[in-house]
Amino acid sequence: MQMRSHGFPCFVVEIIMAASEALRNQVAAKWQDSFNRLNRTGVGISGLMEFSKAWAVAAEFLRPRDLGAPPKDFNTHEIRSAFDVLMQCRMLPMLLESFVACLDMSICQRICGRNQHLITDDVTRFMTEYDASGDPDVIGRLVLRLADWYFAWAPGGELGQTISSAYIVNFQTHVFSVLPAAFAAGFKRLLAATLALFTEGATPGVPASVQDSRLWPSFELLGLADRYESLIASVCYEHIETHVLETCAGKWDEPMLSRLREWMAEKVVPWMLLPYARGAKTAEEARTMLQGVGSRFDFHVCKTLCDLRTKEMFDIVIDYPDSTHALHDLKECLQRVDQRTQLVRALRKSNKKRLLHPGADTKDILTQYVSLIRCLRVIDPPGVLLFKVADPIRRYLRDRPDTIRCIVASLVVDGESGDSLVDDDEPIQPLQSAQVDDYTDPNWEPEPIDAGPDFRANKPSDVVSTLVSIYDSKDLFVKELQVLLAQRLLAVTDGNYEKERRNLEILKIRFGEAPLQVCEVMLKDMTDSKRIDQHVQSQSSSVMHPTIISRHFWPKFQSSKIQMPGQLHEIQEAYAREFMTFKPDKKLRWLSHLGSIRLEIELQDRTVGADVPPLEAAFIELFSEQDVWTLNDLIARVGTVERSAALKALLAWVDRGVLREETEDVDMQRFRLLERVPEDAGAGPVGITTAGSRTALAEEEPAVLTVQQQQAEQMKVYWKFIEGMLTNLGGLPIDRIQTMLKFAQGYDRTVDQLGAFMDAARREGLVSVKDGIWRLNR
Structure with missing residues (x-):
């Protein structure tokens, strides 16, 4: 069979004709079905005409109109009948599509050819x-206007849920x-105004739309x-944040969290019912609906506070105990909001900036530290926060x-002076130290979850134990106590040592009796000295009343070799x-540079009386000779005296x-x-003084050497050992020097103390250090 290059074979044509006939039959069937659905049981096209009329009535009813247009006159029965016909014809969905399209055009597009x-x-x-x-009132009026549009175009609930839901969406x-981006900011200001109305009441500045009862229903x-x-x-x-900052900032003397919660319940919760309890019919239902959001807002109150x-916190610590309520x-709040880390970080930063610097006095730092201990114990009794904050x-x-x-x-200060770091109401108890956990204790509790590896839950609880625990040993405190007690005993002039005896009894409770036996001897020396002086005075009256102490039990005194001249020596x-x-078994060794002497100097035209140190008395005694x-x-x-000290003593007599x-x-x-006052002396002091001489006038040095001075004096003894090591062995590291010095009798210094001594020797030019190796300077 031959086929042409163009055209279709005959059998293809037959297939197309057959398909077209089937399509025509299908279309005809669909058409007849649609006609029957729209015409229903009407004669001829009477049903179709009824449907057409119902569509026109329903479409005209639903068509959006301008608020300024006159209201349309509709018969409710006619409208309902029209919608029933459309439902029977199953054309209601198409009507809704037409209504939505018309709604869209009415909101955003041209209508009826007008702009x-x-x-x-x-x-x-x-x-x-x-x-x-x-002005947020403008946004309020816009919302009410949009609500008017809504009601003007609403199809009505009697037409069915389907139409109403489609309309709303x-x-x-x-x-x-069509709402611009700026509407959100304006709506927020409007909401803030509604909240202010509930919390502050109606004021002249409240927008009128905010007070309209239709506003919140319009929001919904x-x-x-x-x-x-x-x-x-x-x-x-x-x-909430604004209210907390305005009412609670700097107010630490009364509880504020309970007041904030009362304010929330009375002022904010009624407002919260509007957005968060919409549709609640009973109080219990509203409470259930507010439970979750109320918890969030309470959380925010705690977080803000x-x-x-x-x-x-730093100022709260300063103001303690008046700031107890704030603590x-x-x-x-910390139990509700997990912000312990932020508190630790803020306190450490404030302490570093405002406290731990050379400009702060040590006593002020200790006072703040003690207040910090007490404050953090209120906040966190286990002591985790204190452990983290106090370490620096x-x-x-x-x-x-x-x-x-x-x-x-x-x-040991007097309670009235206000200088004590310990409250009078705090019980006196022995020093405590951290102990190993006893896991067999039925009351044992695990350490808090945020505790570090070095933390121990049973750290010392009283303030004194905490302060003493700054150092590894309490021996340093005992030595300082001996020095301080010696100074205070020597300062007593009326022979009443009851105050010092009471202080010593308190210290014995804290530190124990054994470390303070030396202090007992010192106090006994003072009472024995008074008794010995009374006996000597009974045997041979003397103008001298010396304090007699035991040489081996008192701290070292300032050294001097003054020899009292003339009648003072006698x-x-x-x-x-x-x-x-x-x-007879004891001998006195005079410390002539200590104490005071009351003198009356009889000159030709006057008598001068004064209480003076021994050096001043010695110098003026010599002027009786020439x-x-x-x-x-x-x-x-008078012996070995520093020139500056001698000049100071003489200038005192010049004054x-x-x-x-x-x-x-x-x-x-x-x-x-000056036996006689010169005629040109005037009213002021007689004599000529230079500016350089005046700089010598300074406070008297304490008679007893401080612990640091005693340690420095003792370290001088070991210098010979160090000098011999560096001479024989050459350069040595500090650890090697420390190891070899431990063989010296009585050496008990730490490597840090040795390092400080070596550094002082370096400043004097005795040694040098390079790469950690110390060498003698040749």
Whole structure:
């Protein structure tokens, strides 16, 4: 069979014809079915005409209209009948599609050939007004206007849930599409105004739309409450934050958390019913609906207050105990909000910036540290927060040379002075130390989850134990106690040592009796000295009343080799002879540079009385031999005295008008006794003083050497050992020097103390260090 290059074979044509016939039959059947559905049981096309009329009536009823247009007159029975016909014809879905399309055009497009965008025009007009004024009342009026549009176009619930649901979804969708981005900010301000109305009441500045009872139902009607749910929450959060900062900042003397919760219940919760309890019919139902969101807002109250108190914590510690209520609030907030780490970080930062620097006095640091201990015990009784916050303070105090002295001084001060670090109400108890956990204890509890590896839950609880635990050993405190007690005993002039005896009994409870036996001897020496002096005075009356102490039980005193001249020396010798008669097995060694002497100097025209140190008395005694002395000759007569100390003693008599400095030559300074007041002396002190001489006037040094001074003196003994090591062995590291010094008798210094001593020797030019190796300077 031949086939042409163009055209179709005959059998293909037959197939197409057969298919076309089948398609025509199918289309005809569909057409007849649709006709029957629309015409129903009507005669001819009467049913179709009835359907057409019903469609026109329903479409006209649903067609959106302008709010300014006159209302349409519809017969309810006719409308319901039209919709029944459409439902019977199964054309209601098509009617809804037509209605939605018309709704879209009415909101956003032209209608009836006029440039009238209906809702879009209203939104544009209101938002332009808001952009110019920023008044939230404009947004409120816009919302109410949109609600009017909603009701104007609503098909009515009697037409069925399907039509109503489709209308609501499409109306809200199209409205959201025409709202500009600036609407969200304006809506937020409107929400804030509604909340202010509940919390502050109606004020002249409250927008009128906010007080309209239709406002919140309009929010729900338009879907704004659901769409901007996060915005509603943010308004409440910000209002809570503002209220907490305004009412609680700097107010620590009363509980604020309970007041904030009362404010929430009375002011904020009624407002929360509007967005979060919509549709609640009973109080119990509303309470159930608010349970979750109320918990979130209570959490935010605690978080905001916790943030505020965390920022104020350093000042709260300063204000303790007046700030106790703020601490209890913070404790409750921390149980609700996990911000312990932020509190630790903020406190450590504040301490470093405001406390741990050279400008802060050691006593102020200790006072703040003690207050911090008490405050953090209120917040966190197990002590985890204190352990983390106090570590930098303890390390800083450990490096300060006067820390021990300040702690010891605070333990023995008078209660009325206000310098004590320990409250009078705090019970006196022995020093406590951390102990190993006893896992067999039925009351044992595990350490808190945020405790570090070095933390121990049973750390010392009392303040004194905590302060003493800054150092590894309490021996340093005992030595400082001995020095302080010696100074206080020597300062007593009336012979009443009851106060010091009471302090010693308290210290024995804290430190134990054995470490303070030396202090017992010191106190006994003072009472024995008074008894011995009474016996000597009964045998041979003397103007001298010395304090007699045991040489081996008192701390070292400032060294001096003053020899009292003239009658002062004779008085000492007479007293010593009488003492040896009473105590033949003992001998007095005079510390002539300590104490005070009351003098009455009889001059030709006047008598001068004064209580002076022994050096001043020695110098003025020499002027009974001759009227003019050079400074060098005076120093040679009284023994080994530093030139500055001698000049200071002589200038004291110049200020009293007893001596005159006749030359300002440093090498040949000469002083003359003024038997008579010169006529040109005037009202002021008699004498010539130089500016350089005045700088010598300073406070008297304490008679007893401090612990640091004693350690420095003792380390000088070991210098010979160190010098011999470096001479024989060459350069040595500090650890090797420390190891070899331990073989020396009585050596008990730490490597840090040795390092400080070596550094002082380096500054004097005795040694040098390079790469950790110490060498002698040749």
